[in-house]
Amino acid sequence: MNTSESARVxxxxxxIAVGAxxxxxxxxxxxxxxxxxxxxxxxxxxxxxxxxxxLHKEP
Amino acid sequence: MKKYLLFLLAACFLLAGCxxxxxxxxxxxxxxxxxxxxVPATNKTDLLLAKIHTQLDRAASLNAASAPLNPxxxxxxxxxxxxxxxVDGIFGAIALAGVxxxxxxxxxxxxxxxxxxxLARADTNEAAIANAPDAGVAAEISAAxxxxxxxxxxx
Numbered sequence: 001m002n003t004s005e006s007a008r009v010x011x012x013x014x015x016i017a018v019g020a021x022x023x024x025x026x027x028x029x030x031x032x033x034x035x036x037x038x039x040x041x042x043x044x045x046x047x048x049x050x051x052x053x054x055l056h057k058e059p
Numbered sequence: 060m061k062k063y064l065l066f067l068l069a070a071c072f073l074l075a076g077c078x079x080x081x082x083x084x085x086x087x088x089x090x091x092x093x094x095x096x097x098v099p100a101t102n103k104t105d106l107l108l109a110k111i112h113t114q115l116d117r118a119a120s121l122n123a124a125s126a127p128l129n130p131x132x133x134x135x136x137x138x139x140x141x142x143x144x145x146v147d148g149i150f151g152a153i154a155l156a157g158v159x160x161x162x163x164x165x166x167x168x169x170x171x172x173x174x175x176x177x178l179a180r181a182d183t184n185e186a187a188i189a190n191a192p193d194a195g196v197a198a199e200i201s202a203a204x205x206x207x208x209x210x211x212x213x214x
Binding site (some may be wrong): 014018021024025035036039043045050054055 | 154171
């Protein structure tokens with residue numbers, strides 16, 4: 001039997017796999033954008049004069 | 060010389076066998092259309108060639124008819140192979156992009172965690188400390204804040 005023919009996966013399986021990958025990557029890209037925004041906000045808060053002063057102050 | 064004579068004798072026997080076994084030389088067979096002996100020797104080659112060609116044509120037609128149904132014969136289609144290669148490449152690129160995106164997301168999550176810890180250290184709950192009745196309570200508030208933030212106070 002031809003191995004290349006037997007190694008082929010069904011079309012429905014490939015479609016589901018690719019769809020799942022695309023959905024997962026879309027979610028990951030959204031998370032990346034959200035994380036970037038959050039990191040930027042936190043860094044902006046840290047860089048304020050009060051926060052910088054508190055960082056170098058004894059408790 | 061002896062070998063040569065033996066070889067010649069064997070050749071004669073072989074030729075005699077061929078002649079006697081050949082229906083074309085079988086004079087005892089009744090003459091008919093189906094009997095090859097009836098056909099003149101000059102036409103036998105043409106007949107044989109015609110038979111061979113007929114068999115070849117039949118085999119070719121059978122092969123052509125059975126090729127699409129034969130599971131052991133893979134269709135040779137370079138265009139289809141190229142398409143499969145391109146599709147496999149797209150699948151691989153999507154999977155690779157997923158791995159890269161997951162790595163970036165993990166790195167950003169770590170960066171966010173570190174920034175939150177720094178933010179917790181920066182935010183010392185100054186309002187509560189300022190409104191504390193005495194220095195001891197203020198120190199307790201500050202220590203509790205650092206403990207809640209699970210960070211060590213800046214030294």
